[in-house]
Every structure is written in structure tokens, then in C-alpha cells.
Amino acid sequence: MLGDRDEYYMRMALAEARRAFAADEIPIGAVIVADDRVIGRGHNLTETLRDVTAHAEMQAITAAANSVGGKYLPEATLYVTVEPCLMCAGAIGWAQISRIVYGCDDSRRGYRSLTAASPFHPRATAIGGVLADECAALMIDFFKKKR
């Protein structure tokens, strides 16, 4: 169920994505929330860290695990501006995050077209399309600039 809180936290993820944009990184941002409190956030840093594993979601999951002092996040919702890739979807599954809210689709690299079954925890739910236009516009602006 989509609520005002989802838009609120997606705007926070968008602010993270804008930080990536400003650092000349593909502009994707993520925020992890539990009990209406942000427990982790991150943005894509693959160029800065020269590390393909440094996606927004991975940074946010590691940060959230540090902040709660445990590697499982079953009460958490992850907000991310773009549909997660296979790697991030796998990490979200391992972390047992129970709710995934993403912005725009990624038809090429998104997990939905690449998985044979849900990569998330069996009890997890996922919804897309929250502030999708704003999330996609940021990506389009970035790739236009790169041409």
C-alpha cells in the first residue's frame, strides 16, 4: 500500500541520487527505514570507489546493518530510485528486508526481467512506480549530459 510516507522517503532517496549525480555517478539513491526512522542511506559510488559492488542499495544495506548492529533487517523498508539489479536484489533478499519500494523501472538490468522467481524474502512485498517520473528524469538527464 502506497502512502504519503512512501513519497516522503522516496524524496529522500532522490536527494541521495542527486548526490550521486553531482559526483558524476549514475544517479541512483537508496534509503532504508524501520519504525519510521532512517537507519541507512546511500548513493551509487561505483566510479568514485572503482568498485562495481558500490551500488546505492549495497551502501544502504551495509550502513543499516551497522546502525542496528545486526545483519538482518526484517522490519525494514528499502526505498530506491530505480528498480534494483540482480546483485542488489540478491543482497536485499539476504538481508530479509520485508518491503521494497522503487521508483522507475530498469527494463534492461532490473531484477524482474532476469529472475526466475522472487529474489526477496518469501514474506517480502515489492512495489514500483513511486515518483517514477522524477526518478527516471534524473537518469535521463545524466545520460544526456554524458553524450
Add this chain to the structure above:
Amino acid sequence: MLGDRDEYYMRMALAEARRAFAADEIPIGAVIVADDRVIGRGHNLTETLRDVTAHAEMQAITAAANSVGGKYLPEATLYVTVEPCLMCAGAIGWAQISRIVYGCDDSRRGYRSLTAASPFHPRATAIGGVLADECAALMIDFFKKKR
């Protein structure tokens, strides 16, 4: 094609896996090789770091990227004692690793049963079953001990 070098490097990955075992971690190890030289290695550290993303392959990919000073590893072969999970398979794909050699299958969490298409680079090849019995025995010993 399987050669003596594959067994040689898989034994190195097994040594990494034994380090995980000694640290009370699920015993999986990985080594990344380019030009017959080890450029990265790692073992599972998810408990120690309290971080679900700290799989052997992820550690090895980050280490290899640091060691070569670039995030893509198109000339590299990754050796890992157990069939990679979805997260690690995704990371291997992003890193453009061209050859994946694994030990024993993971029928439950391995990428093969969970993906709809190859998660690796289009030119990459993957083979399993290298020293599979030794790789599996280490896992079985670990889970027996845990009972």
C-alpha cells in the same frame, strides 16, 4: 576447459574457505586470477562484519578492483568453492569477469536455479564441479558442527 591450473587455484580458494571455517563463518572462499597471477581473494565474513554483502566473491571482487586500479576485470577468472548466489552472480556480471569456475553446486541459493538468463557478461563462460567433493565436504562439516 579444465586444466591443472584450475585445480591449483581452486585449492587456493579452498584455503580461503578454511579460513572462513576457522572464523566460524560458512566456509566459502574465492580467488580471482589474471595472467596466472592472483589479483584478489576473500572468504565469507558475513558474521564477523555483520553484513550480508560480505560474501567471499564480493570481497575478492573489491580486492581485485583495488589491486588493478579499475572496476572491470574482463581478463579475470574467478574461482569460488560454491556456486555463486544471485547477489554474487550479479556482481560478477557487473565486473565483466570472463570466466567463472566453481566447486560444488548450491541447489537452493545458487544462481542457476534463480535466474531466467545468464547473469554474467555475454562472453563469459562458467563451469562447476572443480574439486566439488572437497568443497562440499567443508560445507557439510560446518553445518554438522552447528547442529
